[in-house]
Amino acid sequence: MSFLAARRRHPAAIVLVLLLGLVVTGGLYTALAPKDAKAATATADDVKAGKDLFLANCASCHGTNANGTAAGPSLVGVGAAAVDFQVGTGRMPLTQPGVQAQRNKVTMDATETKQLAAYVASLGPGPAVPATEYTNGNGNIAKGGELFRVNCAMCHNFAGSGGALTRGKFAPSLRNIEGKHIYEAMLTGPQSMPVFNDTNLSPQDKNDVIAYLHNVDNEANAGGHNLGNLGPVSEGMFAWTIGIGLLIGAAVWLGRKAA
Amino acid sequence: MSTETPARSADALRKDDDTSAPAKGAGAVGAVASWVDERTGTAKGFRYLMRKVFPDHWSFMLGEIAMYSLVILLLTGTFLTFWFVPSAGHTVYDGSYEPLKGIAMSEAYASTVDISFDVRGGLIIRQIHHWAALLFIVAIMLHMFRVFFTGAFRKPREINWIIGLTLLMLALVEGFAGYSLPDDLLSGTGLRAAEGFMLSIPVLGSYISYMVFGGGFPGEAIIPRLFTVHVLLLPAIIVGLFTAHIILVMVHKHTQYPGPGRTEKNVVGFPMMPVYIAKAGGFFFIVFGITALIAGLVTINPIWAYGPYEPTQVTAGSQPDWYMGFADGALRLLPGFLEFDLLGRTWSFNIFLGAIALIPVLFTIAGAYPFLEAWITGDKREHHILDRPRNAPTRTALGMAAISFYAVLFFAAGNDIMAIKLHLSINDITNILRLSAVILPPLVFWVTKRICLSLQRRDRDLVLHGRETGRIVRTADGRFFEAHEPLDAHTRWRLVAFESNRPLELPEGSDSNGVRRMGAAKQRLRTRLSGFWFNDRIEAVTPAELAAAHHRGEYEALEAAAVEDSHPQEFGGHLHGGAEEIGTSHAYGHLEEEKSDR
Ligand code: HEM
Numbered sequence: 001m002s003f004l005a006a007r008r009r010h011p012a013a014i015v016l017v018l019l020l021g022l023v024v025t026g027g028l029y030t031a032l033a034p035k036d037a038k039a040a041t042a043t044a045d046d047v048k049a050g051k052d053l054f055l056a057n058c059a060s061c062h063g064t065n066a067n068g069t070a071a072g073p074s075l076v077g078v079g080a081a082a083v084d085f086q087v088g089t090g091r092m093p094l095t096q097p098g099v100q101a102q103r104n105k106v107t108m109d110a111t112e113t114k115q116l117a118a119y120v121a122s123l124g125p126g127p128a129v130p131a132t133e134y135t136n137g138n139g140n141i142a143k144g145g146e147l148f149r150v151n152c153a154m155c156h157n158f159a160g161s162g163g164a165l166t167r168g169k170f171a172p173s174l175r176n177i178e179g180k181h182i183y184e185a186m187l188t189g190p191q192s193m194p195v196f197n198d199t200n201l202s203p204q205d206k207n208d209v210i211a212y213l214h215n216v217d218n219e220a221n222a223g224g225h226n227l228g229n230l231g232p233v234s235e236g237m238f239a240w241t242i243g244i245g246l247l248i249g250a251a252v253w254l255g256r257k258a259a
Numbered sequence: 260m261s262t263e264t265p266a267r268s269a270d271a272l273r274k275d276d277d278t279s280a281p282a283k284g285a286g287a288v289g290a291v292a293s294w295v296d297e298r299t300g301t302a303k304g305f306r307y308l309m310r311k312v313f314p315d316h317w318s319f320m321l322g323e324i325a326m327y328s329l330v331i332l333l334l335t336g337t338f339l340t341f342w343f344v345p346s347a348g349h350t351v352y353d354g355s356y357e358p359l360k361g362i363a364m365s366e367a368y369a370s371t372v373d374i375s376f377d378v379r380g381g382l383i384i385r386q387i388h389h390w391a392a393l394l395f396i397v398a399i400m401l402h403m404f405r406v407f408f409t410g411a412f413r414k415p416r417e418i419n420w421i422i423g424l425t426l427l428m429l430a431l432v433e434g435f436a437g438y439s440l441p442d443d444l445l446s447g448t449g450l451r452a453a454e455g456f457m458l459s460i461p462v463l464g465s466y467i468s469y470m471v472f473g474g475g476f477p478g479e480a481i482i483p484r485l486f487t488v489h490v491l492l493l494p495a496i497i498v499g500l501f502t503a504h505i506i507l508v509m510v511h512k513h514t515q516y517p518g519p520g521r522t523e524k525n526v527v528g529f530p531m532m533p534v535y536i537a538k539a540g541g542f543f544f545i546v547f548g549i550t551a552l553i554a555g556l557v558t559i560n561p562i563w564a565y566g567p568y569e570p571t572q573v574t575a576g577s578q579p580d581w582y583m584g585f586a587d588g589a590l591r592l593l594p595g596f597l598e599f600d601l602l603g604r605t606w607s608f609n610i611f612l613g614a615i616a617l618i619p620v621l622f623t624i625a626g627a628y629p630f631l632e633a634w635i636t637g638d639k640r641e642h643h644i645l646d647r648p649r650n651a652p653t654r655t656a657l658g659m660a661a662i663s664f665y666a667v668l669f670f671a672a673g674n675d676i677m678a679i680k681l682h683l684s685i686n687d688i689t690n691i692l693r694l695s696a697v698i699l700p701p702l703v704f705w706v707t708k709r710i711c712l713s714l715q716r717r718d719r720d721l722v723l724h725g726r727e728t729g730r731i732v733r734t735a736d737g738r739f740f741e742a743h744e745p746l747d748a749h750t751r752w753r754l755v756a757f758e759s760n761r762p763l764e765l766p767e768g769s770d771s772n773g774v775r776r777m778g779a780a781k782q783r784l785r786t787r788l789s790g791f792w793f794n795d796r797i798e799a800v801t802p803a804e805l806a807a808a809h810h811r812g813e814y815e816a817l818e819a820a821a822v823e824d825s826h827p828q829e830f831g832g833h834l835h836g837g838a839e840e841i842g843t844s845h846a847y848g849h850l851e852e853e854k855s856d857r
Pocket of ligand 1: 318319320321322323325326329399402403406411412416419420421422423424425426427430501504508512513514515
């Protein structure tokens, strides 16, 4: 004990204490941090096939080594999840440049997508395609709703009907989207969307959000037709057209009827 | 234009004028009526009411739609108060709506979700209430447009115009208070915005906000306060003012569109009892039925989907109900540079102008219009015959210009929805609407005025030359012409029975001694405005012109009598028709009763 006490004012002591602190917090973090929700790993053959597909379909914009050109960003480190999302929702390969890549007809089948993802993942570490146990939407709907309203509704609207962003960009509608793609969008932050990594929203949280969105898709409309779940604007349109139209129609009809 | 069968002639209507006590056995109703009358003396007033005559036109029923919507609102609102809990107290939801189970929320929100899912019939009543509110204000505004474009605001109805405007303003506030009550995400966002509006008031803003919210936002005071305002204060004022509004309609008698037999001194239509009561009662049920049908089929304000209000949350597409949209739109259009720092303070005129100043300014302009127009025309007479909008081109054009300005603001409130639905850039939409707010009103003014003048010209043509029949006639000497068919006297009446104001002449600036006359500047302004209003005008066809047209041989067959009959000015400014004239020209001078023609 006196050995330590004697040396506690040694110039190196502070450095040691700091180091110790960092090691402990780092160790604790790795022990406690939520685990990545990884799906199955890819083989070397996948990577090779993926590279060929990439050269044929993507290199014109993303460069032969996927490190980016003026027409498309570098894909080093975007991870398999980004490819699975972009290709799996038909956004990539991009058909025409615009303000924002949009959901489109899917042109790659599941194996091709997997191979492309394997290739891009081999370029640098990045988020992997999530395991189904976190994308099946078996989460807590109420909690997911709350998370959705805190994190997503300001752009995507309370029911995921979509919303406008600046200069023609937009947060797309989230109606009828596969759980996996919802998860990957949160994980990789495509286009203008921010990234919600696993410390921000844990895999379980993400699954709750998926549960909420799937519930919106499947829920019976308690109040009747929901007018697109767009809020008061569509209600106002309805009142000014069909609503008052019916009432005035009735007034005209009644006025015509001689007493 | 009699619409009554001889059996229901004025004599028949008068039969209950009989003042002697009803004979024994006159029926239970009669007995009760006389029992009440002997103790309250209400029979006379009742008879007066029952014999009011109402002209029939669908546009006169817009006010009725508003009236019935108000009744629907009162009925359904009362139902809602039985279950709504006006409290910001915290609770955790444990009702039957799964997607909210276990979520922390206010009691106000929880009780609204309960009304929607756990109170029998609660959701349909909520939806009827909200749809009725939207339709109420749509109807009020259309009613106001009808009153404006037909000139029904002219003497003696200026007070009713002002009362009406006050009702509209109160209805806006009432609606806002209403949709702020459930404390869902959207209503909380609206209140947050309202707090921001208050804060933008120079100097006083923060004091006002603290006073309204009883401290910082959101606090616990605002919901109970809004509740009192929404269910007690404003409904009481609205019902009171509405009663005054209707009493004034009774006192002034309803206006009517021009037509043969309709004069400034009669009202042609149905008596209140039994015809109008039956029609109006039926119409109430139609309005209620249609509102209930809509409420049963179409969701409105799905608060369960919005979620409870949390100050940290917001949803895309946060808009107010439509009737507040114009103020929201003004905010979206006002450029950001209107916020600046001066004297160590921030002045947020980008918000203040749209959110606080706009409404009073618009209402003041609307309230001033009848008086402005009366001053310009110098017309002190009463008007009970409505103008056809085309016959007051400048007024109609000004109204349309105002509506176009309002519409631009209104659409601006939906700029984000337009952007996603039309795949346009929200920035472009906003800039186009900014431009439209400046350019569109003058353009609409000009176009409307041209259209009115052309319609008037067409009317003149019709009167002078009759209707083109498309029948080509060959004369004996081989010439061809198209046969024109003269209008019948009834149709012609509608086309010639109007007066067209002439612009004022500028009086001498100084009197004979060279002394400048008092108020000369005011007079000049008036003359200038009068020129703006009336320089472009089309006059009604005079009997002389008509006779001349006939003389040129276009249709001899017309008798001179009909010609004479068709022009109002021939009779010292009175329209002359088949109706019985009553009383003096003073609106209050003939309160006793009016008569339908015949
Ligand atoms: C709570 C809102 C309102 C209700 C329930 C209401 C109801 C009515 C009703 C039932 C009538 C008689 C029928 C008709 O001409 O449509 C009437 C007449 C009238 N209202 Fe309103 N009104 C409201 C608001 C307004 C507003 C906003 C204005 C104008 C600023 C207005 C101005 C008038 C005038 C001048 C008349 C007499 C019209 C005439 O005799 O031709 N009212 N109102």
